[in-house]
Amino acid sequence: MKFMMQSCIMVAGEVCDGGSKILSGFKSPLDATVYSRCIEAGMEFGGLLTPSEFGMDSLFDSNDEKDAAITAVLENKCDVVLCNDVFGKILRQAAENGLYFLAGAYGTVSRYGIMQMVSSTDRVGILCRDLSDGIKVLNTISGYDELDGTLLSQKSYSYSAEVSHSPVALRANEIEMKYFDILSAIFYTLASAEICNNTNRYDGVKFGYRAENINGIGDLYVKSRTEGLGKDLQIASLVGCMVLAKDNYERWYDKAMRIRRLVRDYYTQMLTDVDVLVLPAFNSGADKFEQLALYALAPLCGFATVSGVCDGEAVQLVCIHGNENAMLAMMSEGKI
Amino acid sequence: MARNTVQTYEPMAKLLLDDEARIWSNEVIARLESEFDKMDGVDTDGIEPLVSVLDLCNVLREDVSEKKFSREEVLRNAPEEYDGYFQVPKTLE
Numbered sequence: 001m002k003f004m005m006q007s008c009i010m011v012a013g014e015v016c017d018g019g020s021k022i023l024s025g026f027k028s029p030l031d032a033t034v035y036s037r038c039i040e041a042g043m044e045f046g047g048l049l050t051p052s053e054f055g056m057d058s059l060f061d062s063n064d065e066k067d068a069a070i071t072a073v074l075e076n077k078c079d080v081v082l083c084n085d086v087f088g089k090i091l092r093q094a095a096e097n098g099l100y101f102l103a104g105a106y107g108t109v110s111r112y113g114i115m116q117m118v119s120s121t122d123r124v125g126i127l128c129r130d131l132s133d134g135i136k137v138l139n140t141i142s143g144y145d146e147l148d149g150t151l152l153s154q155k156s157y158s159y160s161a162e163v164s165h166s167p168v169a170l171r172a173n174e175i176e177m178k179y180f181d182i183l184s185a186i187f188y189t190l191a192s193a194e195i196c197n198n199t200n201r202y203d204g205v206k207f208g209y210r211a212e213n214i215n216g217i218g219d220l221y222v223k224s225r226t227e228g229l230g231k232d233l234q235i236a237s238l239v240g241c242m243v244l245a246k247d248n249y250e251r252w253y254d255k256a257m258r259i260r261r262l263v264r265d266y267y268t269q270m271l272t273d274v275d276v277l278v279l280p281a282f283n284s285g286a287d288k289f290e291q292l293a294l295y296a297l298a299p300l301c302g303f304a305t306v307s308g309v310c311d312g313e314a315v316q317l318v319c320i321h322g323n324e325n326a327m328l329a330m331m332s333e334g335k336i
Numbered sequence: 337m338a339r340n341t342v343q344t345y346e347p348m349a350k351l352l353l354d355d356e357a358r359i360w361s362n363e364v365i366a367r368l369e370s371e372f373d374k375m376d377g378v379d380t381d382g383i384e385p386l387v388s389v390l391d392l393c394n395v396l397r398e399d400v401s402e403k404k405f406s407r408e409e410v411l412r413n414a415p416e417e418y419d420g421y422f423q424v425p426k427t428l429e
Contacts, residue, residue: 029413188371238349
């Protein structure tokens, strides 16, 4: 099996720029654990792909260019692509293009060697043409890693699309989707704060792009970041500073963390009673910030997801950790 | 009119936007303020913040010194280096 990765997932000695000018020419000193595990499993590495900047989607403009990962799989350049899908672009475009995008529950796949964006929700996902390939790769990359302190202790996982019962699903329009109207707000409040912190390191000092004609250390930071970061990352950094600022912290950031607990508890209880929640993979009547709500539920709660076409619909299936086989069986059988 | 503007946060984010970028960014911020304000309608009295979805706490390793990278490896990506150090403009007057 041949795999490729977004360049925000590191390979030692390779140029890993994460799709950003701020990391132009950066050669990684280390291998991401997910990369090492794929190589050890005998998979062929087909190279790195340039993502949207660090895997982010442009939430505030209408540009929806096909991601390089989607194109690579559609054009048979590889069987799977490992991605860090920060704002749901890969999930959405996979379903739009007849592919699958599979992401394990938070804490099951190592993030060592992944360029951090939203540390409390980032999950390495697998884009694939054939769901059985995606499942094989998920089994390969998941499991405890001592290099990542945010993982569950289980050493390995053995997911499959076979279950002994018929999976039970709930559709979004059959239940009260509590907090759904503010999921985008909750997610972006928390995400922007974490992105702001995680991208402070891109300052032109130790690696990456350094501006020219600088006048002192302060000018070095400001010019390098202003010239090197794309506008989506700039707005996320600015909004992150805004929600963490003294006057806004309690009203927005602290509030979002508390509502996150309510969201997690409500949907975890719901998904304890059934196997799978079925959500649309996209909403073509909404802009990308509004559509973020569809994507945000799973990462906010740490759930596993798979997107694709199932029963003739472009959907996202969501489940709690432990019900992955039922979710995969439903997508594999193509019947909700 | 938005309560917050990007100009307030540019120094914190170590950014300096041009006029066009500021106009666009302030429009985004104005929209986000109204989105974030929707959270006011949720009662969170007695609810603790959720920092992580996992019940992990203080995952530590043994306090043993490890040398992961050589000086040469660490400096390999430096925009400017001098005598084995990262070189930057003067930081103290």
